[in-house]
Amino acid sequence: MTKRLFSAILTVTLSTLLVGMIILIAILMPYFEQQLATELTTELGYLSRGVSQYGEDFLSTIDPGSSRITLIDADGTVLYDSSLDASTLENHADREEVKQALATGSGESVRYSTTLQEKTLYRALLLPSGDVLRIACTHYSSMGIFLLLIQPILLILTFGAVLSAVISYKVSHRLTRPLNEIDLEHPQVPEDYEELTPLLRRLNHQNRQIKAQLMELGEQQERFASITENMKEGFLVLDRTGTVLSHNTSAGQLLHAEAPLMGRDMTHSPIEELNSAIRDALEGQHTETLIPLFGRMCQLFANPVYQQDQLTGTVIVLLDVTEKQERETLRREFSANVSHELKTPLTSISGIAEIMKSGLIDPNDVPHFAGKIYDESQRLIHLVGDIIKLSQLDENSIPYTAAPVDLLELAQNTRIQLENPAAKQQVTLQVEGEPVVIEGVLPVLDEMLFNLCDNAIKYNKPGGHVWVSVKHTPDGPTLTVKDDGIGIPTEDHERVFERFYRVDKSHSKAIGGTGLGLSIVKHSAAYHNARIELESAPGKGTCIRLIFPPGREIHGQEQTD
Incomplete structure (x- = not known):
């Protein structure tokens, strides 16, 4: 605005100066010409009286100055000329001013020289002698004067331009300074600009509207950010070129973004899918597919976004379905394993029953075959029971309530239950420690400890030992089952808690079991928020430690035997 004001003021000032000079010249030229004509007339009167009194010789005694004096006979012959030799001049009878003087007593005319840009004024007067006295004076025309004065005019215009520039600069800054100093957030009417009151009132009103809209927009953005940031799903909004306009934290985590995603062109990412x-x-196509992302499996949803039938971008949603896929895999494996585990004893029972039905069995062998059927049926019962327990633990639907449980007392009861199996395996089972009471579900804890001790006995060697230890630790109540049996290879540590997984399948087949014992231990520990630690090596035994959170420990609980 300052530049525009400066240019406008400077242009107006220079234009006014130039037009003023032109008008001044246009006004003064006729005035000067009139003054010159009057002076010529007056001077001609003085000269006529001198010539009448003293004759033609009077003219040679005076200094004509810039004027030209001519005495002309009645027939047009030049008798005297102050500038030229009269004998060389042509007859002047045809001159306009001479003809007028001879006819009326006086005459005047103006002649213009386009070559010299000059104008000559003539005044003539008829003398009593019949001669005509003429006086002439030459002056510059308007254009001639302008050309003569071009240099001073340019100097004046230059000085005027500089002066106008300085004045324009100061005036424009003085005019715009109050405007530039207006606080647009809280506009106040300047003292010198009351005319701005309506504009500033509108600015105040618009500021209030903008603030309200910004607050509403900010609240919407906060709500949107709060929703998207708390989503586990990755969320990206792309423009029509595939550049990221918005995203949440989960998207960056799923894509393992080392640099900010904002502004990145996602059509050239390293993930081809x-x-x-x-x-x-x-x-414009809706896309739904599964893609692998850095060891995870994600469901991708890509939807085009339209505004008034124009494609403006796309929305990408990434859903981590790794656990779902793993559960589906486990479910299929579990179904296959359950079918296999059920099929084996059922096939055995069906085969024995078929032989007995055909009457091919010696009556003395019936108890033996009946015992086989009983053993296989018990195996089925145990398998179904373990599956039911796992299902209850998976669904967190244990039909029991939590109560104080003394882990040392529980370990001693387990030792009593497994005393005979341990003796048959020639394994010594020992319990040691101090009373530790926690809040837990007794049947679940009992099943968990029973499976740990049972495995420690089964996978031991004659003369082996199993130690059960209960104590307080800085991490929380700790229950440890340790043996000096065959041990578990390091590569199998992560899988021994899987359902139906057996490290030594031939040995497991010989000693029986459903293959679900350690899986029940894992789920029971998770049910009680306990942490499992496994230490084992082939030939060096196994140590499984259960560490319960300190919050489950109950202090001051009396021990009852």
């Missing part, structure tokens, strides 16, 4: 889905969405 993602690129393909984005390109399809930007072409």
Whole structure:
């Protein structure tokens, strides 16, 4: 605005100066010409009286100055001329001013020289002698004067331009300073600009509207950010070129983004499946597919976004379905394992029953075959029971309530239950420690400890030992089952808690079991928020430690025997 004011003021000032000079010249030229004509007339009167009194010789005694004096006979012959030799001049009878003087007593005319840009004024007077006395004076025309004065005019214009520039600069800054100093957030009417009151009132009103809209927009953005940031799903909004306009933290985590995603072109990401889905969405196609992302499996949804039938971008949602896929895999494996485990004893029972039905069995062998059927049926019962327990633990639907449980007392009861099996395996089972009471579900804890001790006995060697220890530790109540049996290879440590997984399948087949014992231990520990630690090596035995959170420990509980 300052520049525009400066240019406008400077232009007006210079234009006014130039037009003023032109008008001044236009006004003064006729005035000077009139003054010159009057002076010529007056001077001609003085000269006529001198010539009448003293004759033609009077003219040679005076200094004509810049004027030209001519005495002309009645027939037009030049008798005297102050500038030229009269004998060389042509007859002047045809001169306009001479003809007028001879006819009326006086005459005047103006002649213009385009070559010299000059104008000559003539005044003539008829003398009593019949001669005509003429006086002439030459002066510059308007254009001639302008050309003569061009240099001073340019100097004046230059000085005027500089002066106008200085004045324009100061005036423009003085005019715009109050405007520039207006606080647009809290506009106040300047003292010198009351005319701005309506504008500033509108600014105040618009500021209030903008603030209200910004607050509403900010609240909407906060709500949107709060929703998206708390989503486990990755969320990205892309423009029509595939550039990220918005995203949440989960998207960056799932994509393992080392740099900010904002502004990145996702059509050239290192994940080809993602690129393909984005390109399809930007072409207007809804895409839903599974893609692997850095060891995880994600469900990708890509939807095009339209505004008034114009494709403006796309929305990408990434859902981590790794656990779902793993559960589905486990479910299929579990179904296959359960079918296999059920099929084996059922086939055995069915075969024995078929032989007995055909009457091919010696009556003396019936008890033996009946015992086989009983053993296989018990195996089925145990398998179904373990499956039911796992199902209850999975669904957190244990039909019991939590109560104080003394882990040392529980360990001693377990030792009593397994005393005979341990003796048959020639394994010594020992319990040691101090009373530790926690809040827990007794049947679940009992099943968990029973499976640990049972495995420690089964996978031991004659003359082996099993130690059960209960004590307080800084990490919380700790229950440890340790043996010096066959041990578990390091590569199998992560899998021994899987359902139906057996390290030594031939040995497991010989000693029986459903293959669900340690899986029940894992789920029972998770039910009580306990942490499992496993230490084992082939030939060096196994140590499984259960560490319960300190919050489950009950202090001051009396021990009852």
